[in-house]
Amino acid sequence: MSIEAAIDRISALIGDRLSTAKGIRDHHGEDAAYYTPTPPDAVAFPNDTAEVSEIMKICNDESCPIIPYGVGTSLEGHIQPIRGGVTLDMANMNKVLAIHQEDMDAVVQPAITREALNEDLRATGLFFPVDPGANASIGGMTATRASGTTAVRYGTMRENVLALEVVLADGRIIRTGTRAKKSSAGYDLTKLMIGSEGTLGVITEITVRLQGQPESITSATCAFPSMESAMNTVIQTIQMGVPMARIEVIDPTTIRAVNAYKKMELLEQPSLFVEFHGSEAGAHEQAETFGMIAEENGCEGFEWAKSLEDRNRLWTARHHGYFAMMAAYPGTKPITTDVCVPISNLAEAVIESMAEAKARGFDAPLVGHAGDGNFHMTFMVDPDKPEEMVAAKELAHEMNRRALRFDGTCTGEHGVGIGKQKYMAEEHGEGWSVMADIKRALDPNNILNPGKVVQIN
Amino acid sequence: MSIEAAIDRISALIGDRLSTAKGIRDHHGEDAAYYTPTPPDAVAFPNDTAEVSEIMKICNDESCPIIPYGVGTSLEGHIQPIRGGVTLDMANMNKVLAIHQEDMDAVVQPAITREALNEDLRATGLFFPVDPGANASIGGMTATRASGTTAVRYGTMRENVLALEVVLADGRIIRTGTRAKKSSAGYDLTKLMIGSEGTLGVITEITVRLQGQPESITSATCAFPSMESAMNTVIQTIQMGVPMARIEVIDPTTIRAVNAYKKMELLEQPSLFVEFHGSEAGAHEQAETFGMIAEENGCEGFEWAKSLEDRNRLWTARHHGYFAMMAAYPGTKPITTDVCVPISNLAEAVIESMAEAKARGFDAPLVGHAGDGNFHMTFMVDPDKPEEMVAAKELAHEMNRRALRFDGTCTGEHGVGIGKQKYMAEEHGEGWSVMADIKRALDPNNILNPGKVVQIN
Numbered sequence: 001m002s003i004e005a006a007i008d009r010i011s012a013l014i015g016d017r018l019s020t021a022k023g024i025r026d027h028h029g030e031d032a033a034y035y036t037p038t039p040p041d042a043v044a045f046p047n048d049t050a051e052v053s054e055i056m057k058i059c060n061d062e063s064c065p066i067i068p069y070g071v072g073t074s075l076e077g078h079i080q081p082i083r084g085g086v087t088l089d090m091a092n093m094n095k096v097l098a099i100h101q102e103d104m105d106a107v108v109q110p111a112i113t114r115e116a117l118n119e120d121l122r123a124t125g126l127f128f129p130v131d132p133g134a135n136a137s138i139g140g141m142t143a144t145r146a147s148g149t150t151a152v153r154y155g156t157m158r159e160n161v162l163a164l165e166v167v168l169a170d171g172r173i174i175r176t177g178t179r180a181k182k183s184s185a186g187y188d189l190t191k192l193m194i195g196s197e198g199t200l201g202v203i204t205e206i207t208v209r210l211q212g213q214p215e216s217i218t219s220a221t222c223a224f225p226s227m228e229s230a231m232n233t234v235i236q237t238i239q240m241g242v243p244m245a246r247i248e249v250i251d252p253t254t255i256r257a258v259n260a261y262k263k264m265e266l267l268e269q270p271s272l273f274v275e276f277h278g279s280e281a282g283a284h285e286q287a288e289t290f291g292m293i294a295e296e297n298g299c300e301g302f303e304w305a306k307s308l309e310d311r312n313r314l315w316t317a318r319h320h321g322y323f324a325m326m327a328a329y330p331g332t333k334p335i336t337t338d339v340c341v342p343i344s345n346l347a348e349a350v351i352e353s354m355a356e357a358k359a360r361g362f363d364a365p366l367v368g369h370a371g372d373g374n375f376h377m378t379f380m381v382d383p384d385k386p387e388e389m390v391a392a393k394e395l396a397h398e399m400n401r402r403a404l405r406f407d408g409t410c411t412g413e414h415g416v417g418i419g420k421q422k423y424m425a426e427e428h429g430e431g432w433s434v435m436a437d438i439k440r441a442l443d444p445n446n447i448l449n450p451g452k453v454v455q456i457n
Numbered sequence: 458m459s460i461e462a463a464i465d466r467i468s469a470l471i472g473d474r475l476s477t478a479k480g481i482r483d484h485h486g487e488d489a490a491y492y493t494p495t496p497p498d499a500v501a502f503p504n505d506t507a508e509v510s511e512i513m514k515i516c517n518d519e520s521c522p523i524i525p526y527g528v529g530t531s532l533e534g535h536i537q538p539i540r541g542g543v544t545l546d547m548a549n550m551n552k553v554l555a556i557h558q559e560d561m562d563a564v565v566q567p568a569i570t571r572e573a574l575n576e577d578l579r580a581t582g583l584f585f586p587v588d589p590g591a592n593a594s595i596g597g598m599t600a601t602r603a604s605g606t607t608a609v610r611y612g613t614m615r616e617n618v619l620a621l622e623v624v625l626a627d628g629r630i631i632r633t634g635t636r637a638k639k640s641s642a643g644y645d646l647t648k649l650m651i652g653s654e655g656t657l658g659v660i661t662e663i664t665v666r667l668q669g670q671p672e673s674i675t676s677a678t679c680a681f682p683s684m685e686s687a688m689n690t691v692i693q694t695i696q697m698g699v700p701m702a703r704i705e706v707i708d709p710t711t712i713r714a715v716n717a718y719k720k721m722e723l724l725e726q727p728s729l730f731v732e733f734h735g736s737e738a739g740a741h742e743q744a745e746t747f748g749m750i751a752e753e754n755g756c757e758g759f760e761w762a763k764s765l766e767d768r769n770r771l772w773t774a775r776h777h778g779y780f781a782m783m784a785a786y787p788g789t790k791p792i793t794t795d796v797c798v799p800i801s802n803l804a805e806a807v808i809e810s811m812a813e814a815k816a817r818g819f820d821a822p823l824v825g826h827a828g829d830g831n832f833h834m835t836f837m838v839d840p841d842k843p844e845e846m847v848a849a850k851e852l853a854h855e856m857n858r859r860a861l862r863f864d865g866t867c868t869g870e871h872g873v874g875i876g877k878q879k880y881m882a883e884e885h886g887e888g889w890s891v892m893a894d895i896k897r898a899l900d901p902n903n904i905l906n907p908g909k910v911v912q913i914n
Binding site for chain 2: 100102103104105144145146147151155156158159168172173174175176178179180181182183184185186187188189191192194195196200211212214235238239240241279281282285289338340341342343344372373374403404407408409410411412413414415416420423424427428429430431432434435437438440441442453454
């Protein structure tokens with residue numbers, strides 16, 4: 001029973017699709033988080049579910065850790081093999097297996113990215129709506145219960161995955177769910193696997209819900225005199241039942257960086273970036289209602305983006321906020337956060353977090369999926385100043401504690417990984433030990449991404 | 458270790474809120490299904506979560522089965538104590554604990570019914586949308602993952618429960634989830650408990666999502682020349698992305714019975730009952746689009762119900778289809794079914810099921826939540842004719858097998874209970890044994906509603 005023995009046996013099974021080359025191992029030793037890299041002992045590239053099953057049997061037999069890997073865009077060290085073992089890079093399983101236009105669903109392999117999937121869907125008039133910004137893999141998005149800018153309208157991966165094929169720790173292959181839209185037939189294994197971060201099984205097929213391309217899409221940015229007035233606009237809009245496709249908050253620091261990075265001229269004030277989907281009349285009505293609410297809250301400037309080109313420019317700017325900050329603070333390391341609270345507490349949580357960061361000398365950019373109560377503050381840290389890292393971590397810690405106090409969660413969409421483990425007991429109480437009970441039942445040898453989500457040994 | 462000892466100890470704990478009276482036991486021995494009643498040995502009426510926890514500790518200690526009970530409207534024998542034990546009637550825990558208007562959620566105790574909850578919400582402009590027809594308890598609806606006529610727009614209990622308080626088999630009390638709208642913090646215990654039918658824990662508090670009362674509500678009925686044209690209307694409407702609030706199919710047999718029972722004059726043809734929610738303009742636009750599609754499919758008569766009174770009349774008629782059939786076939790026992798398939802297969806599944814029933818001599822009424830691909834056929838059986846019961850059970854069996862062949866599920870919304878156990882292996886394969894693994898991990902003594910959902914011993 002050893003990692004070495006497992007590697008030998010997997011190598012015998014898949015030949016040169018198992019690699020122990022340093023470059024490849026290093027590439028799989030870190031994601032987009034800031035943790036010290038921990039490369040796996042080997043990386044396997046399975047071609048199909050049957051191979052995944054055989055590899056799992058070997059790893060279970062040899063008690064060898066196994067870590068599923070999509071494209072490595074996770075933000076909390078999810079895919080770091082902190083106890084060594086074999087990384088299962090799903091890159092060869094990246095196909096669309098079926099598109100059911102009439103039923104508005106598609107069956108895909110885990111390594112396909114959301115952009116590639118939407119490319120394949122273009123001719124159908126359908127699209128896959130979940131958009132976390134990064135061009136993540138659908139398997140990885142499922143494993144982290146990802147969401148992003150459009151979740152306020154279309155839901156997160158939780159609402160957009162109908163069924164899964166999963167290989168269990170002992171190599172058994174299960175199908176969770178059917179293509180029926182709803183079912184009351186027993187425990188919801190689909191939802192149990194979504195967000196399990198590779199600790200309960202390896203996802204080898206995903207049936208996703210699709211949406212019809214709206215007849216009309218309009219985007220806009222609007223600037224507010226204060227963060228509070230922007231937040232109040234969000235709360236009132238949601239309460240009015242306006243089916244916003246996107247409603248994002250962006251702070252002046254981010255706007256400043258984006259203006260510089262993208263050569264834009266957005267007002268450098270607390271802002272909302274919004275999008276309306278619907279029929280011509282419907283989207284227009286939504287925009288009117290929103291505009292009225294925004295104006296009542298003192299909105300100081302509305303900029304519309306109706307053409308595809310203008311909309312792409314706007315949302316690329318939003319999604320590139322991260323890179324814009326990297327450009328604005330060259331040489332820094334970003335420490336990201338990801339809290340989510342009930343929207344009635346959002347303004348307070350945001351304003352307190354910003355004030356605290358400012359008091360500690362950080363000009364920390366803040367963006368948020370405000371309609372869901374989810375926001376991210378990023379601390380740009382000079383790696384040569386350890387005191388900055390300490391301060392950033394303290395501030396991030398305070399944000400997480402604050403979110404829990406406000407009846408929220410320490411992670412709205414990034415997942416637990418390494419970074420959020422320490423809040424699990426506080427957020428879930430005894431529920432966290434129930435998660436561990438489930439993990440023990442499904443993975444008794446603790447081979448599946450060990451050390452993540454739950455604490456077993 | 459015995460049921461008797463458990464009853465003595467619970468009696469010492471809650472006094473006369475434990476009853477062994479025959480009438481009370483009999484009342485808790487059956488739900489709305491047709492199975493032979495199996496009364497519990499005693500019925501306990503806890504007042505709060507702490508008492509539920511103490512009772513669970515006793516039952517776990519004494520290996521005494523414990524069956525949570527709401528209002529008894531389940532349709533598959535879920536609450537039948539098939540191995541005796543203690544029924545936990547939650548009737549005293551029926552309060553609204555909090556309404557958070559700004560966040561559009563409410564925290565309720567399990568025994569409150571959906572109608573009582575909506576009564577309490579009336580002044581807030583918010584409502585709880587899930588409507589299974591029966592005035593079920595919110596706890597029971599959570600435990601069976603119920604849905605009904607409005608799921609096509611607002612989702613099932615799966616989408617409308619944010620968080621739970623649950624008492625585990627060993628008496629531990631957990632909170633699953635927070636009031637944040639989304640979270641990636643570990644395994645989704647909320648969704649695991651929803652639909653677990655009292656086999657994994659006793660639900661003692663439910664945080665439900667609420668919806669804003671739409672500005673405009675309009676209902677209509679429309680008659681079609683054939684079941685196929687009605688079905689095609691449904692499929693095309695859903696594909697066009699019309700956000701239908703309700704889109705129900707009703708067959709001529711049901712309409713005939715409803716006309717007689719409710720003194721109505723609906724066209725006795727395959728029909729759709731629909732409802733539109735939105736702004737004035739939005740609901741109007743939806744109705745126009747739907748009307749156009751219906752007309753293209755040969756719709757032969759549209760009857761609008763715009764006033765609250767007319768709408769209530771229409772939906773009461775729909776919900777009373779069951780009673781109307783009982784009146785039309787006095788002395789019969791209804792055998793209900795509940796399959797759900799991808800909507801591309803709905804027409805075929807419905808038409809095959811109707812033809813087969815007719816070939817066996819049944820004039821079996823059919824109603825369906827067509828937008829979700831979910832339908833119910835009911836066989837009205839003369840209890841004095843055992844051959845009718847045999848034929849009905851064979852037909853129901855064929856329907857379930859057909860649903861699985863069509864990539865669907867044997868239960869769209871009623872749950873597993875006693876009746877659907879035999880399809881679980883076929884529907885879930887190895888997944889069913891994973892459910893049993895989870896059950897063993899959370900309830901090692903198998904005291905929680907034993908014999909339901911999974912097979913342990």
